[in-house]
Amino acid sequence: MDFPRGSDGEAHQTFQRASSDVTPDQGQRPQANNPQFDIFDWYPKYQSCQRYFIDHAQQSAQVQAVAAFVNIHLPNQRSANPIPGAPPRSPPGTLFGQPPPQSHQSYASASLLPYIRRLVVTGLDFPGVLHGFFGDDWATGVGPLHEQERRNYLFAAKSGGWASVKRDYDMLPSETVPFMRPLQAPIIAEIEAAEKSWSEWLAMEDWMVGPRAPENMPGRGEPHRARDQR
Structure with missing residues (x-):
C-alpha cells in the first residue's frame, strides 16, 4: 500500500522537511545496547519528545492525518478531555486550534512506544516523520527505542507468520494495524x-x-x- 499522494520515499515530506535535514549519522545515534549508553543522559531527551508530542505534534494536521491513516488514536482523542488543561476534541472535520497549555503532569502517562511501533510496522518510520511526531530531539530521545523496535519487528517476522505478527501489533478493539510493510531501509x-x-x-x-x-x-x-x- 502506497502512502497517499506519493511514494514511500516522499512520505516524510508531509512534515515539510527532507530526511537529510534531520537524519543523524548512524554511528552517532545513541544505541540502547551500547555499553556507553547512559539512561540518565537519555531520559531528559525522551521527556523533551513527550512534551513536543503532547503540546505540539498531536495538534498538527500532518500528525493527525498520519495517525488516522495508520489507525492509531492520539492522546487527546482517547477521551473527551484526557489531558489536564487541554481543550475538548474538535468537532469532526475541524482542526485543533492553539496548543493547550503545558501540563507536565500528563507527560509521564503519555507513552511514545505505541506510536513508534505503529510507524515501524507500517513502514512510515522515516526520519522526517519521526521528527514531525517527536521534535528536534527525536534522534536521541526516541532513537534508541526506534532502533529496538525495528529489531523487535525483525524478530516477530522471523518467529511467526504474517497473521501472528499482525496480532502482535494490533491494538484491540479498534486500533488494528490497517497494513504492514517489510522493514524499511535496513x-x-x-x-x-x-x-x-x-x-x-x-x-x-x-x-x-x-x-x-x-x-x-x-x-x-x-x-x-x-x-x-x-
Missing part, C-alpha cells in the same frame, strides 16, 4: 546486530547462558540454524 549493520541478538536468544532457549554460553557467539546463529528452520 542497513547491513542493523541486520547483523539483529542476527547476533537472535542467536543469543536461541542460546538462552537452550540454557546456554552464563558459564554455559559459547565463548564466541556467532553472528548468524549457525549452531541453531537447523532448529530455526523447523
Whole structure:
C-alpha cells in the first residue's frame, strides 16, 4: 500500500522537511545496547519528545492525518478531555486550534512506544516523520527505542507468520494495524546486530547462558540454524 499522494520515499515530506535535514549519522545515534549508553543522559531527551508530542505534534494536521491513516488514536482523542488543561476534541472535520497549555503532569502517562511501533510496522518510520511526531530531539530521545523496535519487528517476522505478527501489533478493539510493510531501509549493520541478538536468544532457549554460553557467539546463529528452520 502506497502512502497517499506519493511514494514511500516522499512520505516524510508531509512534515515539510527532507530526511537529510534531520537524519543523524548512524554511528552517532545513541544505541540502547551500547555499553556507553547512559539512561540518565537519555531520559531528559525522551521527556523533551513527550512534551513536543503532547503540546505540539498531536495538534498538527500532518500528525493527525498520519495517525488516522495508520489507525492509531492520539492522546487527546482517547477521551473527551484526557489531558489536564487541554481543550475538548474538535468537532469532526475541524482542526485543533492553539496548543493547550503545558501540563507536565500528563507527560509521564503519555507513552511514545505505541506510536513508534505503529510507524515501524507500517513502514512510515522515516526520519522526517519521526521528527514531525517527536521534535528536534527525536534522534536521541526516541532513537534508541526506534532502533529496538525495528529489531523487535525483525524478530516477530522471523518467529511467526504474517497473521501472528499482525496480532502482535494490533491494538484491540479498534486500533488494528490497517497494513504492514517489510522493514524499511535496513542497513547491513542493523541486520547483523539483529542476527547476533537472535542467536543469543536461541542460546538462552537452550540454557546456554552464563558459564554455559559459547565463548564466541556467532553472528548468524549457525549452531541453531537447523532448529530455526523447523
